[in-house]
Amino acid sequence: MTRLGRGVALVAVTAALVACEGGGASAEVQTPQDARIDDAHVHHHDAERLDAASTGDAGAVDPGAYVWRLPADVPPPRVPEDNPMTAEKVELGRRLFYDKRLSRNEKQACATCHEQARAFTDARAQAIGSTEQHHRRNSMALTNVGYYTALTWANPIIDRLEEQALGPLLGETPVELGFGGREEELFARLAAVPYYAEAFPRVFPETEPAISLATITRAIAAFERTLLSFDSPYDRYKAGDATALTEAQKRGRDLFLSEELECFHCHGGYNFSDSVATVNTTIVETMFHNTGLYNLGAAGAYPATDQGLIEVTESPADMGRFRAVSLRNVAVTGPYMHDGSIETLDAVVDHYAAGGRTIADGPNAGVGRDSPLRSEFVNGFELTADQKADLIAFLHSLTDETFLHDPAFADPWVAEGP
Ligand code: HEC
Ligand code: HEC
Numbered sequence: 001m002t003r004l005g006r007g008v009a010l011v012a013v014t015a016a017l018v019a020c021e022g023g024g025a026s027a028e029v030q031t032p033q034d035a036r037i038d039d040a041h042v043h044h045h046d047a048e049r050l051d052a053a054s055t056g057d058a059g060a061v062d063p064g065a066y067v068w069r070l071p072a073d074v075p076p077p078r079v080p081e082d083n084p085m086t087a088e089k090v091e092l093g094r095r096l097f098y099d100k101r102l103s104r105n106e107k108q109a110c111a112t113c114h115e116q117a118r119a120f121t122d123a124r125a126q127a128i129g130s131t132e133q134h135h136r137r138n139s140m141a142l143t144n145v146g147y148y149t150a151l152t153w154a155n156p157i158i159d160r161l162e163e164q165a166l167g168p169l170l171g172e173t174p175v176e177l178g179f180g181g182r183e184e185e186l187f188a189r190l191a192a193v194p195y196y197a198e199a200f201p202r203v204f205p206e207t208e209p210a211i212s213l214a215t216i217t218r219a220i221a222a223f224e225r226t227l228l229s230f231d232s233p234y235d236r237y238k239a240g241d242a243t244a245l246t247e248a249q250k251r252g253r254d255l256f257l258s259e260e261l262e263c264f265h266c267h268g269g270y271n272f273s274d275s276v277a278t279v280n281t282t283i284v285e286t287m288f289h290n291t292g293l294y295n296l297g298a299a300g301a302y303p304a305t306d307q308g309l310i311e312v313t314e315s316p317a318d319m320g321r322f323r324a325v326s327l328r329n330v331a332v333t334g335p336y337m338h339d340g341s342i343e344t345l346d347a348v349v350d351h352y353a354a355g356g357r358t359i360a361d362g363p364n365a366g367v368g369r370d371s372p373l374r375s376e377f378v379n380g381f382e383l384t385a386d387q388k389a390d391l392i393a394f395l396h397s398l399t400d401e402t403f404l405h406d407p408a409f410a411d412p413w414v415a416e417g418p
Helices: 002-006 047-055 087-097 166-170 183-191 194-203 213-225 233-238 247-256 345-353 385-396 401-405
Strands: 040-044 284-288
Touching (some): 087 213, 183 194, 194 213, 233 247
């Protein structure tokens, strides 16, 4: 653990350094322990979960109370004690997620930037808010979003969906939905809609007032926790259907899992990301990595507009470190990376094969491969054209058509009108 100096541990793990992921999902793609040596990791000592583990109880929230649509080998995501799952809360959250009344000028809903057919991202390199302000970052897919241990591209502090939803609702740099400082307007607007006037008190009978930032964000978060995607060809293959993957996809899978390519070090496990936790996870950990996307001034710097984890931790080693996002449904989530700066999967593979991206000229010129801050798991490799096609074919096998078209996640207002 001596190389921890290159990383960061914001919150020390105290008691019980029990095996990570105790009782977690059984998945064939596992993140080995040594993947945790180099890159920044942030531990959260989750007392509640540790207690739960030691008593053999899943925690204060009985996961059995809500029926999750999950394969037998994947445990449900964690659910905060103060926001238990109920079917009617999920439905309220879905209404809110798709409702343009959630933006002050009624031009955008969450779903404007998070479209189901694209695994809940949009097709833009960088998002544009309701007042046309440009966001510096790429809208994130929301596939299995309830499992992430920290939310957004590079923030170890925002770790609950309830809290994350406040960002787009209230944020001012940039404005997304535009209700910062004008929350009362939003509450009054929702109270005037018969559906909400009835639904909020029904879903939150103990909460006064029934329509508040707390209840709005709890309902949205409950809906987001249902965005579960485990029915791709890859999942069916794993469940025993040998025909679910093509031969090319099987070869691509072997490449993905190889020590040479290292993809699985950061995109391992049931959600193809190393920053996830289930209801059974005892040590909650978030990893951030610099993949050599930029190397400004040969010092490993990223463009000043977005430098990743360092903006939060102020630790120089965290320059350019971002969270590894899930690769589920990745074929439909482009453009790629935190700033949408890679357009295709083909170009993403080129970036990793080169051991970091080279930008020949302009303000961001630099050779990512030479970055002193690049993760030691991004080393470059050689693939034949056929092997590259196989790897990309494998990434396509993670597309879950059921998820992309599931009516349970679709716009509820369409059928009925407001
Ligand atoms: C203007 C487009 C836009 C709107 C509107 C928007 N988002 Fe996002 N969303 C983004 C962007 C961009 C990010 C990445 C933010 C970052 O990293 O700083 C993001 C990130 C997220 C994440 C984090 C996902 C992850 O993997 O960590 C969640 C959850 C999310 N949005 C939910 C919502 C919800 C809920 C709403 C409505 C209340 C909403 N978004 C409205 C663009 C948008
Ligand atoms: C050192 C950890 C690490 C390794 C190894 C790694 N990745 Fe990544 N991956 C990341 C991080 C971090 C991001 C986000 C980087 C950013 O936005 O700056 C990412 C982003 C991606 C994206 C874009 C996802 C999106 O929705 O924007 C794809 C696709 C991807 N990786 C595929 C791969 C493949 C294929 C391999 C193996 C060749 C691989 N990765 C190896 C950490 C890693």
